[in-house]
Each structure stands twice: as structure tokens, then as C-alpha cells.
Amino acid sequence: MEDAKWYVVHTYSGYENKVKTNIEKAIENRSLQEQILEVSVPMHNVVEEKKGEKRQVQKKMFPAYVLVKMIMNEQTWYVVRNTRGVTGFVGPGSKPVPLSESEITAMGFVAQAEEIPFQIGDMVIVRAGVWKDTNGVVREVHPAKQMLVIGIDMFGRDTPVEIDFSDVEVV
Numbered sequence: 001m002e003d004a005k006w007y008v009v010h011t012y013s014g015y016e017n018k019v020k021t022n023i024e025k026a027i028e029n030r031s032l033q034e035q036i037l038e039v040s041v042p043m044h045n046v047v048e049e050k051k052g053e054k055r056q057v058q059k060k061m062f063p064a065y066v067l068v069k070m071i072m073n074e075q076t077w078y079v080v081r082n083t084r085g086v087t088g089f090v091g092p093g094s095k096p097v098p099l100s101e102s103e104i105t106a107m108g109f110v111a112q113a114e115e116i117p118f119q120i121g122d123m124v125i126v127r128a129g130v131w132k133d134t135n136g137v138v139r140e141v142h143p144a145k146q147m148l149v150i151g152i153d154m155f156g157r158d159t160p161v162e163i164d165f166s167d168v169e170v171v
Contacts, residue, residue, distance in 0.1 A: 003071045004037050005098035008090035013064045015085035016041045020066055022083045035076050038069040042107070045120055047139055056120050061107070065090070072096060116143050118170065124150060128167040135171065136161065
């Protein structure tokens with residue numbers, strides 16, 4: 001739908017998933033599926049190290065915020081604004097401001113739907129640039145920037161290096 005735009009909703013910290021669920025229930029109860037198209041709490045993968053063990057966990061990209069793709073009118077504004085846990089829309093005063101296409105692309109939010117050839121933990125070899133013919137392990141994937149952070153062995157230490165998707169291939 002061309003009238004639908006992405007809006008940012010501010011929530012109480014830690015209530016993001018509850019707000020998402022409550023908005024989705026309101027959509028169903030009020031038959032607003034044609035006006036409120038999608039509710040999202042964007043997540044990204046992060047490698048955490050605890051007690052010497054590395055593991056991949058998902059964290060919220062924007063704590064205390066929920067993204068809603070909707071057609072803005074009085075009814076949809078009222079439903080979202082009056083959902084428990086919502087403190088308001090992002091924008092000056094009470095006027096919600098939609099995200100621009102460039103903002104959505106820069107966040108990598110839409111890019112998540114695209115097929116990404118790399119996953120955290122993949123062994124890769126650099127095929128171009130300063131690190132040509134260097135092996136590494138994927139630590140982070142940034143689809144919006146088309147960039148990876150890989151760990152390479154430099155002077156006996158694991159060192160993070162940023163590399164473009166086009167400069168590496170999976171071994």
C-alpha cells in the first residue's frame with residue numbers, strides 16, 4: 001500500500017514486545033489489517049562473551065521503540081497511541097512524523113528481508129583489498145552497509161576487521 005508509512009512509537013523500556021503484541025491484538029479486534037500493516041521490534045545478532053564462551057544472542061536495535069507500518073488517520077493514531085505501554089509517537093508535539101526511505105534503508109530494517117550470504121561464525125577468505133588471501137571468521141553482519149566484521153589472526157591476536165560483502169567469500 002502506497003499510503004502506508006513507517007512510524008516510530010516510543011514505549012516504556014522493556015515493554016517493546018508487549019506493546020507489539022497489544023497493537024497486533026487491537027488490529028485483529030478492530031479489523032484494522034488494511035490500515036496497520038506491520039508492527040516490528042527490530043533485532044540484530046550480537047556475539048557476547050561470558051565466562052570465556054562466545055555465543056550469539058539477539059538484541060533490540062532500538063530499545064524502548066517499536067516500528068509500525070500504517071496508514072495514518074485518526075482511528076489508527078488513536079489505537080496505537082492508546083495501547084498500554086506506549087508513551088507516544090516520535091515527532092514534534094503530537095504530530096507523528098513518518099520515516100523516510102533513506103532512514104529505513106540506513107537502519108538496515110528493510111534489508112533484513114533480503115538473502116544474506118553470510119552468517120556469524122562462517123569461515124571466509126578475503127579476495128580483494130589490503131587483507132587479500134587472509135582467512136577470518138564472521139563476527140558481525142551489517143546488511144544495510146553490505147559489510148562484515150571478521151576476526152583475523154594478527155600478531156597472534158584475534159583482531160576485528162571491517163570488510164565489504166563483495167571482497168570476501170565463504171570457504
